[in-house]
Amino acid sequence: MPRRKSETAAAARGRPRAYDAEAALKQATETFWRTGYSGTPLDKIAAATGMSPPSLYAAFGNKHALYLEALARYWEMTQAATREALAGDRPLAEALMLAYEAAMSFYFSRKGSARGCFVIGTAVAEAVEDAEIRKSVAGGLRMLDADFEARLRTARERGELKQDADPAALAVLASATMHTIAIRARAGARLPELREIARKATSVICGCPVEAD
Amino acid sequence: MPRRKSETAAAARGRPRAYDAEAALKQATETFWRTGYSGTPLDKIAAATGMSPPSLYAAFGNKHALYLEALARYWEMTQAATREALAGDRPLAEALMLAYEAAMSFYFSRKGSARGCFVIGTAVAEAVEDAEIRKSVAGGLRMLDADFEARLRTARERGELKQDADPAALAVLASATMHTIAIRARAGARLPELREIARKATSVICGCPVEAD
DNA sequence: TTATATTTATAGCAATCGTTATAAAAAACA
DNA sequence: TGTTTTTTATAACGATTGCTATAAATATAA
Incomplete structure (x- = not known):
């Protein structure tokens, strides 16, 4: 069972590949994103990728x-942006x-239609019965938690938060805010509503009013 | 296309029904809960319900x-408990x-295995492409938001919160905490971890430490 | 009894599922 | 030019999908 061949090979021997694996993975991701893993037949992927x-x-x-590869790429993008x-x-x-804002820019496609978060919208459904997907989801959530907590710890050191603030507790709420936005986007909430939610949550977390952008 | 017949009929005419529609709906819900809407074939429902x-x-x-009926019942249960x-x-x-705690008692089955929230775990995946499911999800989220906000408004009136606290902003975080717990339960988080998350979030929302139970 | 009404179990429908066998096509090497 | 290597397109595999036609089973009513 050969998987993808060396991609950097200078001159392959046989018939040249007609597809761009990287582009195909993106198209496949878009398709899974809309209809989920169980809900997406492989021939839709074939059609989308050509x-x-x-x-x-x-x-x-x-x-x-x-799907696992699409999920891994999505986590990479998410963590990089965060x-x-x-x-x-x-x-x-x-x-x-x-x-x-970075997350929301993922949740709305180019055409402006809401599709929500790829993880919350497709992976979470499979996570109960699929150990590999569950592991990826759990790991990604931990990464985000850690990044938020690190930033909040820095904030306390910098004096942006009161000295008795609990960075771990605030990180829970920072992550939770990301999650609630992800869910609501998939349920059809519009961008201004989500922005307002982000603003309100941020103001509580930071302990200061956040002006509308 | 006749739907369910009158359930309170005293003495029906033909062969008596061999199933309890209420019990069957519960069994069907359990099955959808684990493998989702798209991921659950109808013959698994048939097997589960008998x-x-x-x-x-x-x-x-x-x-x-x-599925829509199962979803509606779940929302009723959720709202009643909340x-x-x-x-x-x-x-x-x-x-x-x-x-x-009430939510978490739904998220872990009798056997203790985590299955998370029925809505977040199964309905959110379908919500993008299925208008009826999306409508149910959006409506349920609004109900929860409203219930949290009402309670926080009362809290401010009662002096449980500072007078300059923003009930709407705190309600966003109260809902978000519910959502993050729902997601994490589906991703395999254990009950003690979720309890700790609830405790941390609650302490920030209320502005006072919450002792471990 | 017989007739009527309703639900049951069985079996099967066409369509679709994930996956693969087959052989033609297109390249480098000899 | 062939030979070899790899990818392609086509077609099909058995299994499963949501759903239903059919007829036997089981009740009441006449």
């Missing part, structure tokens, strides 16, 4: 492996709002 | 209608913790 089923299997193994938002010398409230 | 497919269709219409927790003269922190 790949034939055999090529799909040669490139990614099977449906499950393809860390970038929380990094630097921005004030705490600004950093949190930036993290939520 | 009903034959034709009886299932006579009683509930079709798979989609059966309102009972938030009602009465309990201190705010106690009321919130009771609401979270």
Whole structure:
């Protein structure tokens, strides 16, 4: 069972590959995103990527492996965006709002239609019965928790929070705010409503009013 | 297309029904809960309820209608449990913790295995493409938001919160805490961890430490 | 009894599921 | 030019999908 061949090979021997695995993975992700893992037949993936089923299997193994790869990529994107938002010398409230804005920019597609969070919308459903998906979800949640907590700990050191503030407790709420936004986006909430939720949550977490952008 | 027949009929005419529609709905809910809507074939529902497919269709219409009914019942249970927790003269922190405890008692089955929230775990996945499910999810979320906000407004009136506290903002966090617990339960988090999350969140929302139970 | 009404169990429908066998197509190597 | 290697497209595999036609089973009513 050969998986994807070396991608950096200079000159392969046989018929050249007609697809771009990277682009195909993105298209597959978009498709799973809308209709979920169980709800997405493989021929929809084939149609979306323009790949034939055999090529799909040669490139990614099977449906499950393809989904796991999409999920892993999504977590990478999420963590990168979150860390970038929380990094630097921005004030705490600004950093949190930036993290939520980054997430929301994922939750609404180019066309503006809401699809919510890929993890909350597709992976969480499978997590109970699928140990690999569950592990990925749990790990991703832990990463986000840790990033928020680190930023809040820094905030207390910098004097942005009162000295008796509990960074771990505030991190729970920072994560929870991300999660509630993710859920609501999938349930059809509009962007302004979500922004308002982010603003209110941030103001409580930071202990200071956050002006509307 | 006849749906369920009059349930209170004194003496029906033909062969007596061999199933209890109420019990069957519960069994169906349990099954959907684990494997989701798209991931649960109808014959698993048939096996779980002990009903034959034709009886299932006579009683509930079709798979989609059966799921919608299960979802509606779940929301009723959730709201009833939440309102009972938030009602009465309990201190705010106690009321919130009771609401979270009630939710968590749903998220762990009798056998102790985690299955998380029925809505977050199964309905949210379908909500993007299914307008009826989306409507139910959005409505349920609004109900919970309203119940939390009402309780927090009362808390401020009672002097449990500072006069400049923002009940709407705190309600966002109270709902968000429920949501993050629901997600984490589905991702395999254990009960003590979730209790600690509820405790930390409640302490920030109420502005006072909440002792471990 | 017989007729009527309703539910049951069995079996099967066409459609779709994830996956793969097969062979033609397109490249490098000899 | 062939030979070899890899990917392609087509088609199909058995299993499963949501759903239903059919007829036997079981009740009341005449």
